[in-house]
Amino acid sequence: MVISMGNILDVVVxxxxxxxxxxxxxxxxxxxxxxxxxxxxxxxxxxxxSIAASLSVDDSINYIDGALSIVVYGVFATLVSIVTAKSxxxxxxxxxxxxxxxxxxxxxxxxxKKGKIDIxxxxxxxxxxxxxxxSELNCSILEPSxxxxxxxKSKFLPATPNxxxxxxSENGLVSNLVIDGNIMEKNLKNIGKDEKWLMSRxxxxxxxxxxxxxxxxxxNKEQLTVYLKEDTMEGLQVFE
Numbered sequence: 001m002v003i004s005m006g007n008i009l010d011v012v013v014x015x016x017x018x019x020x021x022x023x024x025x026x027x028x029x030x031x032x033x034x035x036x037x038x039x040x041x042x043x044x045x046x047x048x049x050s051i052a053a054s055l056s057v058d059d060s061i062n063y064i065d066g067a068l069s070i071v072v073y074g075v076f077a078t079l080v081s082i083v084t085a086k087s088x089x090x091x092x093x094x095x096x097x098x099x100x101x102x103x104x105x106x107x108x109x110x111x112x113k114k115g116k117i118d119i120x121x122x123x124x125x126x127x128x129x130x131x132x133x134x135s136e137l138n139c140s141i142l143e144p145s146x147x148x149x150x151x152x153k154s155k156f157l158p159a160t161p162n163x164x165x166x167x168x169s170e171n172g173l174v175s176n177l178v179i180d181g182n183i184m185e186k187n188l189k190n191i192g193k194d195e196k197w198l199m200s201r202x203x204x205x206x207x208x209x210x211x212x213x214x215x216x217x218x219x220n221k222e223q224l225t226v227y228l229k230e231d232t233m234e235g236l237q238v239f240e
Contacts, residue, residue, distance in 0.1 A: 040077075048070055213227070214227045
């Protein structure tokens, strides 16, 4: 096969166009796409990469057609990011929700199967995170990105309560009771509370408008931490 200067120049031009379009689309989509935080972003990323690679070397693909295809994927991903920021339902559909794999030191076998996580994969990931003995773990969560996060038991935390023989209580999982001004009724039910209880606690803290609240989390001691939608506001806490 004879490679002419014309073919080489065509590949160079295509590659430059492909890189330029990719750069512009990445700027449009933001750094979230680079980190591939979830399955949807991953699909968008490999699709755009595949199109860009084909555009660079396949002379049967028109410049405009290839660039337009990348733009369509990028714009769609941007629109999804916008709507998922406003809608919890769509956020769960496109991004997914965390899945508890271990709680209170007990492995949730049904959730392992639901997340298609083999026990050997779970143990390997635990070792990769420095936990060779899973009896040291209190909680573990499969994140929407596919990564597994771990929370060790209190006496095995990097701090030194165990070294000082201090009595400590387990941290446990926190519950998100309000997200983007929406009350998470299912999470309230999981901790044995209802909306009336939540609003009573928030009113005591001085929060009457749920729409102004960005996030409310509740720990296993029923301590609430409230974050308002204003960026300058710090979390406010109250004990029962």
